[in-house]
Amino acid sequence: DTGVSQDPRHKITKRGQNVTFRCDPISEHNRLYWYRQTLGQGPEFLTYFQNEAQLEKSRLLSDRFSAERPKGSFSTLEIQRTEQGDSAMYLCASSYEGEGTEAFFGQGTRLTVV
């Protein structure tokens, strides 16, 4: 397995446009996470999937954000009506089920809203 992959790696969009990011986790992992990382900060939790069920969402995830994981495989994160404050690195991670298991992260999608 080649690890967690994310697409695109970079996205520049105009304010007000919608964007969608894709994450392909490690195939055996049933847990999938999205994190957001702004410049000079550590990643912050956005949302979590166990298979296809979205079980937890952070208050950071406004109603302009939506995430899906159809069939418990890949996941998409959509941001509607982007704002400049959405500019960040969006990281996807996956893990096995189990207490304290480490997560494997993708290389992220860097979003710039102009």
Next chain:
Amino acid sequence: AQKVTQAQTEISVVEKEDVTLDCVYETRDTTYYLFWYKQPPSGELVFLIRRNSFDEQNEISGRYSWNFQKSTSSFNFTITASQVVDSAVYFCALMPQSYNFNKFYFGSGTKLNVKP
């Protein structure tokens, strides 16, 4: 509150020097895990080490070692004989077990520059 503090924003060392990265955490959970991740310029976070709250034994793994002290809520990470390839941002992370999934709380990171 769940919080991780990495007071060192940036550290510069010369190759072959030892370097210690500091991490202080806050949690009310009695069961938790602590992690160190490395983020090279390519962007992905790479898992380095994990320690659970019931195991304060400090270990060495290759050039990496860690010092976990519950009494001071610290989880420091040391790289021995640093190499240029160690240059990256290092994140300490807390995973409390009060959630039904593995949620990370990351510190703000320490950028390590290893000069030849």
